[in-house]
Amino acid sequence: xxxxxxxxxxxxxxxxxPVSKVMPLPTSTTGASPALPPRCSSTMKRGGVVVQSATxxxxxxxxxxxxxxxxxxxxxDAPVSGGDIGAKEAxxxxxxxxxxxxFARAKPLFELMGKNIALLxxxxxxxx
Numbered sequence: 271x272x273x274x275x276x277x278x279x280x281x282x283x284x285x286x287x288p289v290s291k292v293m294p295l296p297t298s299t300t301g302a303s304p305a306l307p308p309r310c311s312s313t314m315k316r317g318g319v320v321v322q323s324a325t326x327x328x329x330x331x332x333x334x335x336x337x338x339x340x341x342x343x344x345x346x347d348a349p350v351s352g353g354d355i356g357a358k359e360a361x362x363x364x365x366x367x368x369x370x371x372x373f374a375r376a377k378p379l380f381e382l383m384g385k386n387i388a389l390l391x392x393x394x395x396x397x398x
Contacts, residue, residue, distance in 0.1 A: 316342030319372045321379070323348045323364075328397040331367060335393035344372035347396040352384065361385060367395030 314320070320343055322331060331347035338345045346368035356362045362384035366373055373389045380387045390396055 314341075314343055318343045319346060319375050320344070321346045321348050321376050323350055325349045326397060328394040331393040331397060335368070344369060345393055346372050346376050347393060348376070348380065349396050350384065357383065364388070365390055365396045367391055367393050367397065 320334075320338055322334065322345060326347075326349075331345060335345035335347075346366050348364050348366045350357075350362040350364050352362040360383055363386045364380045364384045366376075366380070366387070366389050368389070369392070370389065377387065390398070
């Protein structure tokens, strides 16, 4: 992921502004409650936005969002549709859930990946 983001930014991953950094989040398909990745609290500043782009049960973003909020961070759940061709051609459909301010901060990243981008409601709404 860092090579992809670095190539978009035209520089090294470490030189990118904090709002631009992307951190993969582990996901669980077992129904277990999502864990808060330790790097979120140790490397992200308060007010940072975490984007979870995975298909998970709707309660996962709600739970993870609450855990992140306790650390001063915000979550946008953003599952995508369009497959590998859509990803390669930046034509993904991105269905998001979260607060409007966090969505506005993450939208430039989404626009690099797709053209049909919608904020559907609060955390978990992208999964419905």
